[in-house]
Amino acid sequence: MQENASRSLPVIVITGTPGTGKTTHAQLLVQQSPIPLQHINVNELVKEKMLHDGFDEEWQTYVVDEDKVVDELEPLVSAGGGQILDWHTCDAFPERWIDLVVVLQCNHTQLWDRLEARGYPLKKIQENNEAEIMNVVLEEAREAYAEEIVVPLQSESTEDLESNVSRIVQWIEAWQKNQVLDSGS
Numbered sequence: 001m002q003e004n005a006s007r008s009l010p011v012i013v014i015t016g017t018p019g020t021g022k023t024t025h026a027q028l029l030v031q032q033s034p035i036p037l038q039h040i041n042v043n044e045l046v047k048e049k050m051l052h053d054g055f056d057e058e059w060q061t062y063v064v065d066e067d068k069v070v071d072e073l074e075p076l077v078s079a080g081g082g083q084i085l086d087w088h089t090c091d092a093f094p095e096r097w098i099d100l101v102v103v104l105q106c107n108h109t110q111l112w113d114r115l116e117a118r119g120y121p122l123k124k125i126q127e128n129n130e131a132e133i134m135n136v137v138l139e140e141a142r143e144a145y146a147e148e149i150v151v152p153l154q155s156e157s158t159e160d161l162e163s164n165v166s167r168i169v170q171w172i173e174a175w176q177k178n179q180v181l182d183s184g185s
């Protein structure tokens with residue numbers, strides 16, 4: 001585990017291909033967490049704070065300026081942690097920020113249906129579907145962070161959602177106990 005002693009609250013990344021359930025998980029985690037956590041939907045933040053270089057019509061997506069995203073988040077994370085960073089990519093976040101990286105995964109036919117229901121253009125559905133099949137986000141997470149903090153979780157049903165969130169809550173409780181032990185040593 002990383003040395004993040006300056007933080008009083010953990011910083012948790014919830015990542016995964018679009019449609020795997022990041023926002024749904026983050027919202028439930030905010031409700032069930034034993035400590036206050038702030039859900040940051042990075043896509044929303046990009047739009048709200050204009051952390052992009054315009055809109056790509058072909059892909060129907062903003063061209064994100066990752067440096068601006070990091071600069072925007074730095075003061076929040078440095079002020080003590082306590083964020084859930086909800087984004088479909090994670091390697092832009094400096095390693096020193098992050099205590100846990102949850103990578104949500106979903107059966108690709110189910111993912112296709114979710115993205116279709118969202119009204120994504122076919123090309124974007126295909127691209128995301130392929131990325132899910134190829135485990136692109138998981139590989140990216142494993143390259144960017146220590147192996148022991150990267151946790152892939154299946155997100156295909158309400159039962160998965162509930163058990164994943166309770167698992168993260170247990171992880172938070174363990175993190176808190178470790179902090180107490182560390183501060184006492």
Ligand code: ADP
Nearest residue numbers: 018019020021022023024114155156157158161
């Ligand atoms: P993301 O934030 O990764 O793009 P969302 O949380 O917006 O994904 O979820 C996309 C859709 O899939 C929503 O309609 C949501 O209700 C559904 N969904 C997400 N996770 C699950 C799950 N574990 N079981 C059933 N439906 C889910």
